[in-house]
Structures are given as structure tokens and as C-alpha cells.
Amino acid sequence: MIIVTGAAGFIASCLVSRLNQANFNDIVVVDNFSISKKERNLQGKKIKEFVDRDGFFEWLDENYEEVEFIFHLGARTDTTEFNKDVFDLLNLDYSKKVWNACCEYQIPLVYASSAATYGAGALGYDDDEAIIPLLKPLNPYGESKNDFDIWALEQTAKPFFWAGLKFFNVYGPNEYHKERMASVIYHAYNQIREKGRLALFRSHNPNYADGEQMRDFIYVKDVVDVCLFLMHHRKNSGIYNLGSGKARTFMSLALNTFDAMGAEVNIDFMDTPENIRDNYQYFTEANMSKLRSIGYDKPFYTLEEGVQDYVQNYLVPGKFY
Template identity: 70%
Template structure:
């Protein structure tokens, strides 16, 4: 059996779809299933059992001998939430318990970290584990992810195989439920569909023109392929970046969304909200050499390929992965 936490969410549900394609059907889907807005993400997928998030550890104590792998994808990911207690409970403490069960029952683990741990990128975007304690995230979400990375690295007792993946800016199908936290492509598609126009944040940094703020955007299908690689690889434990390795501008992103919708780009700019202006990242780019060095060779989608497929095959029809 393979456990996927955050199973009804954006990345978790896509991962289950890919596992099903690979012939894995004994999936234990873990989530807070009271959130009915995510229910469609699991429709049509082959799942052995649904386990409520709060019941996982009791379930593991009873069924651990049958568990082959854990993907811990679930987390509170709202970067605008500032209640530290929520992140301590759902991201930090919950992850520690999963780790400890993986140690006790010798279960390999892949968990989701985040590029939010890098803050403003003062130390760059290298997945050098010696730098992790020096990173300065910009919000409680980033703090919770970095605090767990630091805790994991300090542990004398570790799962026999474990990997933390620092997800950069992920986009793709099954994010319909995410509201404000959905990707810019998702919001651009809906805004363009309604108005034939798109508004982006103005730059408040003299080093960047409006719309030329840059992010490392990664298509969710590429991220999932890396997860599967580690499930089969099961060596070279540690913390890895997971981005495309190539920063692109928000103007590029939205222009490609217009083109995928067969519309002429019409982009204007509004001030970045004052409450997030001093915490706004103007550039992120994953150094991906560590992953490539252990043998990962699959090419990532270009921004043009990823946006085109997402818009034409999923957003335009409301389809799910």
C-alpha cells in the first residue's frame, strides 16, 4: 500500500492519478475529507481506503506492515495565514509524527518542503543542506517548512530512505479549489475569459520592470514524475529543489495564457498590496544540479508547453488530472 497525504488536494490527487497509471491501486488517501470542494479531485481514481487526517497515526499502528511508501504532500499552504499555531499543528508537528512512524516501521518517505523557505533569496536558491538553518522565510508558512527541514536534518534516527522536496511555483490541473492560492495561470485564465484583459502586480523594485518579476514555474506533471523517480530510486536521501530550473517572467506566463486561449494579450498593472509588498519575491530559480547529479534525466516542460497544455486540455474544459 502507498499512503498519500493531502490526497484530495492539487498535487496529491495528481500524484494518485499517476500512480494509478503505473498500476498502483492500493492507495491510502489521507486528507480532511470534510472539505467537499476538493471531492472532484478524487473522482475516477482507484483508491483502496480513505483515512481522515486525524486518524492516520492510529491507522498506521494497525496497518504498518502493509505500507510500502509514504508521500507526505498534505500541508496548510496559505502564505497569507499568520496564525503560527495552525502551521505548528498541521505542518510541523504532524510531519514530525509521520517521520517518527516511518522510523519506527521502516517506511520510506518523500515529503513536501517549499521554495518559500528561501525567503528573498539572500543566500541564493541552492539546495545545500548546510545553508538551511540560515534561511529566512518571509511568512509563517515558509517558517513551518524550514523548521521541519532543520528538525529532520538534526535527527539521529531517520527513515532508511527519505527525501524532502522544495516545491517552487507549481501550476496545473486539479487546483480549482485553491482560491486565492491557486496559480497565476488559473487566475489569468478566468480573468481573461471574463474580460479579455489581465491585471498583474506593478513592480516596486527599480531593478525589475512591470511584469518582469521572475519565478521558477514548474508544471505539476513534472513534479509528480520526480516523486515517482524517488519512489523507485530509494537512495541518496536528503533535501532537493524541485523547480524547472529556469526563471520566467509573469508577463511571459500571462502572455502564453492569452495565446493558448487564442486571444491577443492585453496586460495592465496594479499596485502590489501594501501588506505583502515588503515580503514579495522578485526572483526565484531552483538550482537543479543536485537532482540531476543522482541520475534524474527526464526533461521538464517549457513554460510554453506547460501553459499550453494546462489551458487547452484542462482549464478550457474543466477537466481533471
């Protein structure tokens, strides 16, 4: 059996689909299934068992001998949430329990970290584990992810294989339930469809023109392909960046979305909300040499390819992955 936590969420539900495509059908999905707005993400998938996240460790104590791999992707991901206790409970403490169980039962583990750990990028975006304790995340979400990375690296007891993945700006099908935390592409599509226009955040940094803020956008299909690679690879444990390796502007994202929709370009700008303005990242770009060095050689979707696939094959027809 393969366990996927946070399974009804965006990336994890896409991973379940990708595992099914690779003929892995004994999938145990773990989540808070009382959140009905996510339930469509798992419809039609081959799943062996549904386990509530609060009962997961009791379930694992009884079934660990049958578990082949754990993907721990469940987390609170709201970057505008500032209640540290929420992140300590769901991101830090829960992840420690997953780690310790994997050590006790010798189960390999891949878990979700985040590019939010890099903060404003003062130390760059290299997944060098030596700099992880020096990073300065900009919000409690990023802090919780970095705190766990630091904790994991400090442990003497480790799963025989483990990998933490610093997800950059992931976009793609199955993210509808994330609401304000969904990708800019998702929001752009809906704005253009409903209003025939798109509003981007104005730049409040003199080094960047409006719309020229840059992010490393990575398509979710690349993310789940890397997860499968690591499940089969099972060596070279450590913390890895997972982005496309190429920063692109929000203007490029917008133009590609208009193009994929066959719509006339109509863009204006609005002020970045004050509650996130001071902690706004103007540039992120993953150094992907570490993952490439262990043998992952599949090319990543370009922004053009990813936006076109997402818009035309999922958003327009209203399909899930």
C-alpha cells in the first residue's frame, strides 16, 4: 500500500491520479474528509481505504507491515494565516509524528516543504542544506516548513530513504478549492471568463515594473512525476527544490492565459494588499541542479505548455486530473 496524506487536496489528489496511471491502485488516502468542497478531487480514483487524519497513526500502528511508501503532502498552506499554533499543530508536530513512524516502521518518506522557506531570497534559492538554518521565511507558513526541515536534518534517526520537496509556485487542475490561495493562473482564467479582463498586482518595488514580478511556476504534472521518480529511486536522501528552474513574469503568465483562452488581451493593475505588501516576493527561481544530479532528466513543462494544457484540457471543460 502507498499512503498519501492531504489526499483530497490539490497536489496530493493529482499524485493519487498519477499513481493510478502507473498501476498503483492500493492507495490509502489520509485527510480531513469533512471538508466537502474537496471531495470531487478523489472521485473516480482507485483507492483502497480512506483514513481520517486524526486516526491515521492508530491505523498505521495496525497496518504498517503492508505500507510500502508514504507521501506526506498534508499541511495548512494559507500564507495569510498568522496563528502560529495552527501551523505548529498541523505542519510541524504532525509531520514529526509521520517522520518518527517512518523511522520506527522503516517506511520511506517524501514530504512537502516549500519555497516559502526562502523568504525574500536574500540567501538565494539553492537547496544547500547548510543554509537551511539561516533562512528567514516571511510568514508563519514558511516558518513552519523551515522549522520542520531544520528538525529533520538534526535527527539521528531517519527513514532509510527520505526526501523533502521545496515546492515553488505549483499550478494545475484540482486546485479550485484553495480559493484565494489558488494559483494566479486559476484566478486569471476566472477573471477573464467573467469580466473579459485581468487585474494584476501593481509593483511596489522600484526595481520591478508592473507585471514584471517573477516567480518559478511549475506545473503539477511535473511535481507528481518527480514524486514517482523518488519513490522508485529511494537513495540520495535530502531536501530538494522542486520548481521549473526558470523564473517567469506575471505578465507572461497573463498573456499565455489570454492566448490559451483565445481572448483579447485586457490587463490593468491594482495595488498589492497592504497585509501582504511588506512580505511580497518579487523574484523566485529554483536551482534544480541537485535533483538533476541524482538522475531526474525529464524536461519540465514550459509556462506556455503548462498554461495551455491546464486551461484547454481542464479549466474550459471543467475536468479534474
